[in-house]
Amino acid sequence: MSYEPFLLSFELAALTALILFCIALPLAWYLSQTSSRTKPFLEALTALPIVLPPSVLGFYLLWAFSYNSPLGQFFEDTFGVKLVFSFTGLVVASCFYSLPFMLQPLQNGFESLNKNMLEASYIAGKSRLQTVFFVALPNMKPAVMTAIIVTFAHTVGEFGVVLMVGGSIPGETKVASVAIYEMVETMDYTSAHIYSAIMVGISFVVLLSVYIFNAQQNRRLGL
Incomplete structure (x- = not known):
C-alpha cells in the first residue's frame, strides 16, 4: 500500500487552504460590509x-489552462509553468473549486x-486593516476555524476537477480520490476499501474537530 496519494492530497489541501484564506479574507470582508448592487452577483458567482x-467546472478549467488558451499559453511561455496535468494546475483548480467553502464561513x-465593536475600533483610530486583524478575526475564531478546516477537507475529497485538470500522474497529480x-x-x-x-x-x-472547537x-462566550 502506497501512502503517496494521501500525502499528495494533504499537500494540495494545505496549499489550497492557505492561498484561499489570503484571497477570501478581503473578499469576505468586502461582501460583509458592502451594500452595493453588485453584491448578489458576486455572491452567486x-x-x-x-x-x-x-x-463541468473541470472541463472549463481544463480548457482555460491548456496551451491553446491565452491563459495557459501565457503561463507556459512567461513562467514556464504548465497548468494542465501538473501539481501547480491542481492547486489553481482547487482554489476555484473550494473558494465558496472558505469564503462563506468567513x-x-x-x-x-x-x-x-467595529465602529469603536474606527473611533479609536484603527485602520480597516487593523480592525480586521486585531478586532474582527479574534472575535470570530469559530468561523475562521470552520473555513480553514472545511476547505482543507473538501480539497482532500476532490475528484472530478482534479481528474479533469491533473489526470493521474504518480507522484504529481495522482491524489487519493x-x-x-x-x-x-x-x-x-x-485496496479501494482500505483507501x-x-x-x-x-x-x-x-469535521469532529470543527464541531468540538466551535462548541x-x-x-466560553456563554452561548
Whole structure:
C-alpha cells in the first residue's frame, strides 16, 4: 500500500487552504460590509462551484489552462509553468473549486460581528486593516476555524476537477480520490476499501474537530 496519494492530497489541501484564506479574507470582508448592487452577483458567482457539476467546472478549467488558451499559453511561455496535468494546475483548480467553502464561513463570521465593536475600533483610530486583524478575526475564531478546516477537507475529497485538470500522474497529480477510482476500475476492491476507509476516517476526524472547537468557543462566550 502506497501512502503517496494521501500525502499528495494533504499537500494540495494545505496549499489550497492557505492561498484561499489570503484571497477570501478581503473578499469576505468586502461582501460583509458592502451594500452595493453588485453584491448578489458576486455572491452567486463565487458560490457557483457548490452547484456546478465538478465535470463541468473541470472541463472549463481544463480548457482555460491548456496551451491553446491565452491563459495557459501565457503561463507556459512567461513562467514556464504548465497548468494542465501538473501539481501547480491542481492547486489553481482547487482554489476555484473550494473558494465558496472558505469564503462563506468567513463572510458569515464578519456579518455576525457586533457593528458597535467595529465602529469603536474606527473611533479609536484603527485602520480597516487593523480592525480586521486585531478586532474582527479574534472575535470570530469559530468561523475562521470552520473555513480553514472545511476547505482543507473538501480539497482532500476532490475528484472530478482534479481528474479533469491533473489526470493521474504518480507522484504529481495522482491524489487519493483518483487512486481509489483507479482501484475500482481495476476491480482491486480490497485496496479501494482500505483507501476509502482512511478517507472516511480523516473526514470524520476533521469535521469532529470543527464541531468540538466551535462548541468550546460557544461555551466560553456563554452561548
